[in-house]
Amino acid sequence: MATKVQNQRMTNTKQSLVDAFYSLINEKDLDKMTITDLTSRAKVNRATFYAHFYDKYQLFEYIHGMSAENVITERTSGRVTFGEESAKQLFLAVCDYHRKPDFECRSSYLSFIPQIQEKMRAALREYLSKSLEGQMSEAEKSLYVPVYAAMIHEAGCLWADGKVALDQDVAAANVVKLAMGIGGSRRQ
Secondary structure, eight states: OHHHHHHHHHHHHHHHHHHHHHHHHTTSOGGGOOHHHHHHHHTOOHHHHHHHOSSHHHHHHHHHHHHHHHHHHHHHTTOOOOSHHHHHHHHHHHHHHHHOOTTTTSHHHHTTHHHHHHHHHHHHHHHHHHHTTTTSOHHHHHHHHHHHHHHHHHHHHHHHTTOOOSOHHHHHHHHHHHHHHHTTTOOO
């Protein structure tokens, strides 16, 4: 029982730090945000912050890692399957993820774009790898999963950045056709 209460307390503390981060990032660039700013806003002490995160950058990575997984889970309704519909939902998840932050215009955010993109690519690779269990050999998955993930991610980023003048659903359908065609001639 004590462990359950302690785990809930840790979850609540992490969430308050995440909420504080989102609140502060709209006021300050990440490089100007301090641990004191975060702990004051979250109403926790410094020791509590450091019990959860090494620094504000680790908190930033935590937020975006969880966000990538969450947006995929939301879009796929938690079902891990491989097919046209799930590929479409993965594309839409990438679009959502890269449009999501309200602090995109902040200058310090721009330096983190590569890490944010890698979080989503890693989440895509994990989802795709799980969805292809039993359908492909490990050798096939080691080839196709990174390619599928890269295609879906790049197309979603281009759409989210406004570099694609197609309706989101049309873009998703076209990306899915292309991505699904890559693995079409599996096992020979």
